[in-house]
Amino acid sequence: MEELSVGKFQWLIEELIRVGIKMGLALVIIIAGFWIGSKIKGIIRRRMIARDVEPSIREFIIPIIDVIFKLLVILTAINTVGVQITSFAAIMAGLAAGVGLSLQGSLSNFAGGLLIILFKPFKVGDYIEALGHGGTIEAISILYTTITTVNQQVVILPNSSLLNNPVMNYSIKPNRRLDIKIGISYSDDLEKAQKVLKEMLENEPLVLKEQPVTVEVLEFGDSSINLAVRAFTKREDYWDAYFKLYKKTKMILDDNGISIPFPQTEMRIVQPNDDFTK
Structure with missing residues (x-):
């Protein structure tokens, strides 16, 4: 034993x-x-x-x-x-x-990431707007796409949602159109305003000369004639041109005596003994 x-x-x-x-x-x-x-x-x-x-x-x-x-x-x-x-x-x-x-959601995200890589609706480095967020794509991983907004916030978006919802890609085309909506008074000289604004666009170095510029009546507002001021710029120059042209628009209209009206409200205080027939 x-x-x-x-x-x-x-x-x-x-x-x-x-x-x-x-x-x-x-x-x-x-x-x-x-x-x-x-x-x-x-x-x-x-x-x-x-x-x-x-x-x-x-x-x-x-x-x-x-x-x-x-x-x-x-x-x-x-x-x-x-x-x-x-x-x-x-x-x-x-x-x-x-x-x-x-993990059906994760599998759909994986499939979405694979389709994004294959069909390339966007790639790393592109600036996009999707799902209520806008920013530059930093990475496209197996399940998620990471973007960085202009104020340096990191947003992580599911690949399946990006694939199944509208995505605005600002980086595919080399040029972007800059739109400025500006209103002038009904009493101002319309043709003069169009002339000076068009000269401003034609003389601006950031505006592409081979693309057409537009200064036309967009609509008749309650207190102003609204003009559509449009020009094309390179994608990388868009924001520089945006801030510069908005500032120059105000300065040029002021220099030429053209006013930019704003809505005004007239308020009357009525006394109980006022005669409304007068």
Whole structure:
């Protein structure tokens, strides 16, 4: 009986040593595999940069490669411990089905990100307006697109929502049209106002000379004749031209004696004994 107990103890020690060696080897495989994976990811990133691959494609593909490589390393470590990969794969498939049902939104975001990369309605560096936000695209990841607004706020938008809603991309075309709506008094000289505003546009360096400029009557307002002052500028010069031309419009109209009216309200205080027939 004593010899049997000693034998069981020795067998237990040997099994613990064998399992410990396998676990240690699996741990080494995971550590080494993750380290090698990070190096491979860095090499792929540098090669993509050297080949001038678009940042949107680069930042979308590299995380996928990283996840696949880590999954292979983990499966190799599990096989080293002695767990059959086929059995493990069946268990993972069942878990994946359950997780997939609970992560339908994430899967739709992944599909949306893939379609964005393939069809390129926008890319990293573009200025867009979507879902009530406007900003420059910083990254297009597997699930989300990150934009930075003009006041340096970071907004993260789901890829599926971007794909299924209108997106205004200001960076596709090289030029943008600048629209200024300005009102002048009904008593002012309309043709003179049109002339001086058109000269202002033609003499402005930020306005593209090969594109037409427009100074025409837009509408008859309650207290003013509203003019549409329109010109084209380079995309990167838009805001400089916007602020500059708005300021020059006011100064030029003042210099030429053309007023910019504003709504006025006349209020009369009626006394109880006033004769309303007068």
